[in-house]
Amino acid sequence: MTRSRAFAHRLRRYYGWYTVVFVLFVLLLALGEQLGLSQPVIGHVFLFVTIAIYAAIGVMSRTTDVSEYYVAGRRVPAMFNGMATAADWMSAASFIGLAGTLYFSGFEGLAFVTGWTGGFVLVALLLAPYLRKFGQYTIPDFLGARYQGSVARLVGLAAAVLASFVYLVAQIYGVGLITSRFVSVEFEIGLFIGLAGILVCSFLGGMRAVTWTQVAQYVILIIAYLVPVVILSYKLTGIPLPQAAYGSVLQKITVREDALFDAPSEAEVRTLYAARARDYQAKIGGLPDSLETERRALIERLNELRLGNASAREIALTERALRDLPRTPAEAEQMWARARAEALERSRPPPRHAQAHPGANAAESAVARNNFLALMFVLMVGTAALPHILMRYYTTPGVVEARRSVAWSLLFIFLLYVTAPAYAVFAKWEVYHNLVGSSISILPEWVSSWGKVGLVKIEDLNLDGILQLAELRMDTDVIVLATPEIAGLPYVVSGLVAAGGLAAALSTADGLLLTISNALSHDLYYKVVNPQASTHRRLVISKSQLLVVAVVAAWVASMRPDNILFMVGLAFSIGASAFFPALVLGIFWKRANRPGAVAGMLAGLALTLIYVVQTHPFFGGSMAHAWFDINPISAGVFGVPLGFVTIVVVSLLTAPPPREIQDLVDYVRYPELRLYPEREE
Template sequence: MSAQSAFAHRLKRYYGWYSVTFVLFVVGLAVGEHFGLSQRMIGHVFLFVTIAIYAGIGVMSRTSDVSEYYVAGRRVPAFFNGMATAADWMSAASFIGLAGTLYFSGFEGLAFVTGWTGGFVLVALLLAPYLRKFGQYTIPDFLGARYQGNLARLVGLAATVLASFVYLVAQIYGVGLITSRFVSVEFEIGLFVGLAGILVCSFLGGMRAVTWTQVAQYVILIIAYLVPVVILSYKLTGIPIPQAVYGTVLQQISEREEQLFDAPAELEVRAMFGARAQAYAEKIEGLPDSLETERRAMIERLNLLRADDASAREIAFSERSLRDLPHTPAEAQVQWEKARLDALERARPPPRHAAAHPGRTPAESNIARNNFLALMFVLMVGTAALPHILMRYYTTPGVQDARKSVAWSMFFIFLLYVTAPAYAVFAKWEVYHNLVGSSLDILPDWVASWGKVGMVHIDDLNTDGILQLAELTLNTDVIVLATPEIAGLPYVVSGLVAAGGLAAALSTADGLLLTISNALSHDLYYKVINPAASTHRRLLISKSQLLIVAVVAAWVASLRPDNILFMVGLAFSIGASAFFPALVLGIFWKRANRAGAVAGMVVGLAVTLFYVVQTHSFFGGSMSEAWFHINSISAGVFGVPLGFVTIIIVSLLTRPPPQEIQDLVDYVRYPQLPASGSRPH
């Protein structure tokens, strides 16, 4: 048995025992709950035990070797690299947000499933084996070597930091969300508790520690994802195979939609939301006078309440409303427009779950279909271009292992993605059948508990004391986290799901932090600023950058930016437009040169960012400025083709790369080509 085979055998034995121990740990907590262990204690145990596991692996994997720190010594077996890649990939967006998106969007949400899965086909065919053959440590490394120098490297570095940072903020936000809910601490405190777990793993051992931690995290997250939906499947259908039987439940949802959407009370509430949207439109049109009129009316009402000795609750509500009123006409414009769009959305019936590309007119259906295809395209090429994923294929022993690693990655990701549609369907069945139509006086406890963290909101607009579907607002990210409580499952299942969501967020955050810090220390400091830097100094710079980036990302996440899935989609658009054309043409077209690559990356990235700023409300944009009605999350659909066209045109108009660069392309492309004399140094 070779040393590599013996190493893989030991790993299988270690992680086999680890998996069995974790299952017994969960069973033990379930028994403890049966005998009176409190929910608070269960939440604390799940959180701190799992973080302690990850921290322990990080401490045991600490290293000061450059190769170990950057690429785990290039000895990670394909099976385990596939598992680590799956954990690195299945972020808070996949674990927390995907089922929620499928819950609200139905068929349209499948763009995420097909796009993300299809992206790994592109990774296997176009990038992973060739980047592994090239070697080195980072994606800017390849760009710098292929496109002759530091200009392409620095553009790649900037895009790496930008895409990874946006993605990282989404993960840390997910960490804060989970810890604040299940440990009952402030969001900001929970956020920094999770951050400590991230730093212990990545700070001490770099890619080596992150790899083995991610394998452990994958075991937890996949168990946590499958257990609730398997129980729900058995509860609703009698068969514990959700992927095979959720279609029967979907049929019941379709029947329930027919009853709900046309019910008189639902129609009444939707009409009232339509009137609210019109009122906001009139206030916006009347600015700035309408803002001053509303401020005077609220002050008069507050004075009347005080004069009439109203209840402290009424006075406090009135004071809060006055305090939250926009201070300037510009603020009012943004705030009221957002409220108008929200009311307008709630005035419409939600899309039917099984309807493909829904729309009230053929034109709307065409727009929905075009957005579906655009999103699927961006997610596919974004998957194939995200630096933190591509870096994982530098860690395998060879090119063949890189190919096998992609196959294992797809298998481990498939286990979650094939289950997400069932999760959405079962959660929707519970809400439509057991929550909608209930009296507001007897709502289940989960509504109040998730309402406290702003994830659930009820607005009894018609004041009938009965919850209508249009009066219920659920955050996309709450579906997976709250499903065990929605279905009335034991709290230990909720704690397990929280641990899984935390594992998903931490695993991706580890990989992203390492990608950013390695790029700054290796590509900026070592390759550009100080090529003579010692190994010790390079690692010191990497760790210091890691700490700085982590703190800044945590601060941004504490501002509670947009929902997780949009932020992740934005990262994919950035990665796709900046990297995919330059990487693919760099591998498969010898004529691509430095001027073309730099121009292509800059143009693709600039067009993508311009479109996001112009169309997304977070930046003050409006979808009225959208090109071909494409949503801002799919901005990369414009940047990627422009990147390809720009690289080709500029490369053809300028001098071809020298022979040594063309030899590098041959070396990377052809497996049997000897390294000697063929690869430039």
């Protein structure tokens, strides 16, 4: 048995025992719950035991060797690199957000499933083996070598930091969401609890520690994702195979939608929301006078309440409304526009779950179809361009192992993605069948629990005391985390799901933090600022940058910028437009040169960012400025073609790259060539 096979055999044995012990741990907690163990204790145990496991692996994997720190010594077997890549890939967006998106969007949400999985086909065919053949440590490394020097490297570095930072904020936001709910602490405190777990995993051992931690995290997250949906499948269909059984429940949902959407009470509530939207539109049209009228009315109302026999609650609510009133007409316009958009959305029936490209007419259906295709394209191309994923293929022993690890990655990712549609269908059935139509005075406890963290909101708009579907607002990110409680499963299942979501968020956050810190320390400091820096100094710089980036990302996440899935989609658009054209043409077209690559990366990235800013409400934009009604999450669909065209045109108008660069392309593309044997080390 060769040394590498013996190493792989030991790893299989270690992680096999780890899986068995974790399953026994979950069963032990389930037994404890039956014997009276309280829910807060279960939540704390799940959270802190799993973080302790990751921390222990991180400490045991500490290293001061540059190759180990940056690329795990290039000795990670294909199967385990596939598990680590899957964990790195299946972020809080996949674990927490994907089923929620399928819940609310139905068929349209399949763009995420097909886009993300299809992207790994592009990785296998176009990038992974060639980047591994090139060697080195980072994606800007390749750009700097292929496009001759620091300019392309620095542009790639800036794009890598931007895409990874947006993605990182989403992960830390997910960590805060989970810890604040299951440990009963403030959201901001939950952020920094999770941040401690992230730093312990990546600070001491770099890629080596992150890799072995991510393998452990994959085991937990896939068990956590499958257990509740398998139980739900057996409960609802009698078949513990959700991927095959959810079709019968989907048929029931279709029948329930027919009855629910046409109910008179639902129509009444949606009419009231439409009237609210018109009121907000009138307020916006009457600015600035309408803001002053609103302020005077609240002041008069507050004075009346104080002089009368009003309850303390009424006075407090009016004081809060006055305090939250916008201070300037510009603030009022932005706030009321968001409120109007929400009211308009709730005035319409939700899309039917099984309907492809829903719309009131052919034009609306065409818009839905175009957005589906645009999103699928951006997610596929973005998958093949995200630096923290591509870096993983530097860690394999060779080119063949890099290809195999992509196949393993697809298998491990497939297990979750093929289950997400079932998760959404089962959760929707529980809500439509058991929650909607209930008395608001006796709603389940989970509604209140998730309401405290702002993910579930209920408004009895027609004052009939009955919960209508339009009066229920659930955040996308709550579906997976709350489904065990929605379905009445034991609390230990909720704790397990929280541990899985935490594993998904931490694993991706580890990889992203490492990508950013390595880019700053290796590509900026070592390659540009101080090429004579010692190994010790390089690692010190990397670790210090890691700390700074982690704290800044946590601070941004504490502002709750947007839902997890949009932030992740934005990272994909940034990565796709900045990297994909330059990487693909750099590998497959010798004529691509430095001016073309730099211009292409800058043009694609700039167009993507401009489109997001002018169309997304968070940045003060509006869909009135959208091109072809494409949603801002798919902004990269414009940036990627522009990047390709710009690289080609500028490269043809300028001098071709020198002979040694064209030889480098041959070396990267053809396995038999050994022009630069040191790159294989």
